Amino acid sequence: MSSTTAAAEVPASRTEADPERVARAEPCGHVGEVSVYGWGQAPPYLRTQTQLGGERLKLADGQQPLAYLRTRDYGDVPLYDLAGAVKMKPLGSKTKAAMRRRRTCPQCGKVRTYVVRRQCDVCNRRAQQARERKQARTCWDCRKVFPRPLPKEHHRCGGCRRKQLAELRRKAAEWVERVTVCAGEECSVKLVTKKEARAHQRQQSLHWGSWSRAAHWPLRCPPCTETEDRRQADQRARREQEERERQEAERQAARARVRWAAEALVDPDVVVLDTETTGLHGTARIVEIAVLSSSGEVLLDTLVDPSGPIPAEASQLHGITTEMVAGAPAFSRVLPDLERVLEGKRCLIYNDVYDLGRLRHELTLHHLDHAARASASTTTAGAGAVAEEVREQALAAARTRAAAWVDALHVEDVMGPYSDWVGDWNDYWGNNEWQALRGGHRAAGDCRAVLDCLRAMKRSGEHEGGEGDLDEGEAL
Structure with a gap:
């Protein structure tokens, strides 16, 4: 409030201002023409709406705030005149x-x-x-509650205290025996007297058996010290030798990976295979398959009809939609061409576990479809038990033939060697991180990305001089 307003409210008989209606400090700001005060600085007769409620009062109709209280959490809180408030309706x-x-x-x-x-x-x-009183009367060892508080020094009953002291004496005697005798194996040479050990033990004033030996006490006698030094030197030499052998094995493995990549790039019997599917689940179908030679020649690149819609999340990943595969050949029609380009070849796959799993699933459906058509003429629709038995036998036979077809392939995984070549170590898994394939998630593009991985591995060997025997014509 302004000083003019405060002065106007003072009775004419008084010469000084009413302290209840005078602010304790100058305003720290204004909201319009209304002053804003800091905490504890507003005139004492003003109240917040919550404080009025605590006094069973409420704001009168049209009552306006006379000041504001600035708070950190709630902003500027309005303050009202206590005399202008009206009483609340009595509670029921x-x-x-x-x-x-x-x-x-x-x-x-x-x-x-x-x-x-x-x-x-x-x-x-x-x-x-x-x-707390019960805890003071409870033994820390046997947990029995007694009528009187137990001693604060150990919080144990008489029986448990005697056991504790006996155990402490036993540990003290063992410690004295241990520090006075040489620590060497089968050596009984006395290094410190028991009297000196007990005196040092009493000086530490420890009651829980955690005494420490004096710094000037020898741990072993001279002959045992020499033996221990030789043993530790032999251990260090053995660890150093093992580390050298491990590093040499890693270097040999790195050179082998580079040599494997360089040989695969010039081997005419090497092909690269990749598939795109309807998802990552166990029954996902193939929607695209591609096979490229080691030189990058496209041997097979075709869409495949999965006999069903392609989920939206799979289409967002590789861009192949249900409309795109409409009219594409089924896997059974692609299979002869696939067998032709893979016959007698070394098949390189990035993450072969997944792609071989999808091929095995498609082959199982292919052989199962043939078995179903062959048995349709011999099995009637009414013989339910016989039909179910025939289906189980056909499924087992289809899985066996699919597994035999996949096992006959000469497959080599690229993801493992390439990830080891990158060497992005993961402490949590205790292995190198698997590297993502940057091929655009289309079958032919991923095959070219696999060839790029092999070329990168080969170039690193050339730069390091590890593959100096490769002629210039082999570099890609």
């Missing part, structure tokens, strides 16, 4: 009873000034004190 008996029940402690039955959840603060303190 049911409301008062409900409020009283919420403020009544279920333990002691007393009514508090706050809402009681489980028990009031007084009962909480009493319960905590009762727990």
